[in-house]
Amino acid sequence: MKHTRLDRRTLLSTGAALAAPLFVPGLARAQAAERRFEPQIAGWRTFEVTTTVQVADVQGATQLWLPIPDITSDYQQSVDNRWSGNADTIGLTRESKHGVQMLHATFAASNAQPTVTLTSTLRTRNRAVDWNARAGQAEDPAVLKANLQPTELKPLDGIVRKTALEATKGATTDVDKVRALYSWVIANSWREPKTRGCGTGDIQAMLETGNLGGKCADLNAIFVGLCRAVGVPARDVYGLRLVPSAFGYKELGGNPANLKGAQHCRAEVYLTGTGWVAMDPADVLKVMRQETAEWIKDPAHPIVAPVMKGLFGSWEGNWVGWNTVNDLVLPGSADRGTKSFLMYPNGENASGRFDESSPDSFKYTISARELST
Structure with missing residues (x-):
């Protein structure tokens, strides 16, 4: 059977009001100390x-x-x-x-x-964009066209298009649009631990109900759909966490002995002159919700800020990508x-x-x- 839109979203929490960014005090001083998250291209693993x-x-x-x-x-x-x-x-x-x-x-x-x-x-291996470098070989136009198309659960008209235009108002370049949408998803969505699996990616239902809670296949799908709706090629990359993060973030790695539930999708956008660029707003939201005992609702918090900055253009190579379909x-x-x-x-x-x-x-x-x- 084909997926239906609204029914599966009812499995998620309806606490849309919790999405508003608020600072939660009370974290231990050691937790609040700013961490590093700076993946750099290095050797292969x-x-x-x-x-x-x-x-x-x-x-x-x-x-x-x-x-x-x-x-x-x-x-x-x-x-x-x-x-x-x-x-x-x-x-x-x-x-x-x-x-x-x-x-x-x-x-x-x-x-x-x-x-x-x-x-x-x-x-x-780790992935990191050099914003000052020019891309080598340009991507196949057919690939770019395919990554501008709607899917069954990522329509690009109606509320998706309307939301994307509002979120990117005033942005003149593709980089500006992508940065605005990345920030919009982090400000308006949230990680919902009760979502089954990685979610479904039914972005129209999420936007129509205002229930923007979910997991990676929901949250990165919103980002990808909004990018496509304003003409920026984008795609989800479906994969699996393999080993712990080298930067000490427990939520950004996997236990190699038992990878049950370690599935994780990431996102990419294509920027002319730069090529495919790594993105992962869903993992920023995961760190905010689950890295500490308290839900951090301020993306400028010193635990979250390095991840928010780093996952706009880089990935850590402790993960395998299966496919993008x-x-x-x-x-x-x-x-x-x-x-x-x-x-x-x-x-x-x-x-x-x-x-x-x-x-x-x-x-x-x-x-x-x-x-x-």
Whole structure:
């Protein structure tokens, strides 16, 4: 089934009034001390990411789809993907509309415990924009055009367009527009820990209801949609945190031994003359809401300010990006409805589509380890 807009937003808190930026006093002096968050381009790091699926609900024939690192860029390189298990058929396949690559496994109805282990090896490094440098090769115009289009959950007309124009009023350059929208999302949205998974990215419903709370797939989707609505190419990048942050922010890293719930999407914008630029307003909002025991509501707070500055143009290389696609159909799936994104393991059998946001009932685990180079 295709996604509906308003129903799923009702799962989120309706406390829109909490979005107003306010300073919350009372943080310990040690917490209030300004931290560093300054990712700089450095050497490559190599990681192995292992996903193991053992299907718990065995009803009829089973299919599994697992994301792989399908991004090659100046911040990420895929080395290889290898797999094992008891599937009848298994291998890499591409989704027809966007060409995104994934691992696809099928199991006969007689298989009592469908099992797959996927190990992906990749290299990643910090990303930081040099605002004074000129981009090398210009991006393919077809890629830029694709990243200016609406998606099912990111329409670019109506309230989305209206909000984007109001937020960028007076901005004359694309950089000014992007900075205004980045600040607008941080000032008007908030991290909602009760949101399931990473959220859905239903930005029209969020804007129509005024309920701008959510997680990364909601908050960065608002940013991406608003950018596209004023003519700036932008895209979500769906991925997974791998290891702790080198800058000491507990909310900006993952536990490599157990990456359950470590999925995280980021964002990029394309600026003429500069190229694709890293962005992540959702992680600024995560630090504000969850880095300390108290909810920090002032982005100028010394714990938040370095992150707000740093995530406008840089990323830390403790994360892997799977892909950048929206509105995809899983190859071979009996359910021909579109998925908003591919960031989690997916599966289905005679009982229907598995709950990707529930690794304990789906029965999958993800872990990572850094390899010496």
